[in-house]
Amino acid sequence: MSTRAPSWLALSAATWLAVGCAGTPSAGAPATGAAVLPSASSNPAAQPSPGGTGAGDSGGQGRHDGGAASAPALPADFPAEVPVPPGTLQGGSGSAGRWGLLVLVRGPADQVLRSSVAFYVAAGFTADGPSTVHRGTYQVVLVAENRDHSNTETNLAAGITRR
DSSP: OOOOOOHHHHHHHHHHHHHGGGGSOOTTSOOOSOOOOOOGGGOGGGSOOTTOOSSSOSTTSSOSSSOOOOOOOOOTTOOTTSOOOSSEEEEEEEETTEEEEEEEEESOHHHHHHHHHHHHHHTTOEEOSSSEEEETTEEEEEEEEEGGGOSSEEEEEEEEEEO
């Protein structure tokens, strides 16, 4: 019997731990990050059903308001000093010194983690361990997990904090 948590749970927990409370605005405080949705053009589920009008008719899937989904973006105050690892940005959130990113990367999780740490080291960061790097006042914690049990696609979660 395996005691390993489901991949979505581990990835969500790692991102939440990295972002912490900064991802949730306090009462009365304005929200600083917008919801991040995949682009309608890259998401087959968001495409209208054959013969549909496209405006609110998506065959029971995707957006029903007829609007176009926004592309994933970095939080407005994401630090320019911290590069985003290579891959396809799936989303980002956070503010005030704590940010979280989710990047889809090709390859198995162990290889993606090693190459992501190497990417940051090449960018001038110092490796503190197998999944943590720092430079100046910024620390990056990386968590990689095969996407949907695939050995060819990996979800890479990056938690960035300003120390």
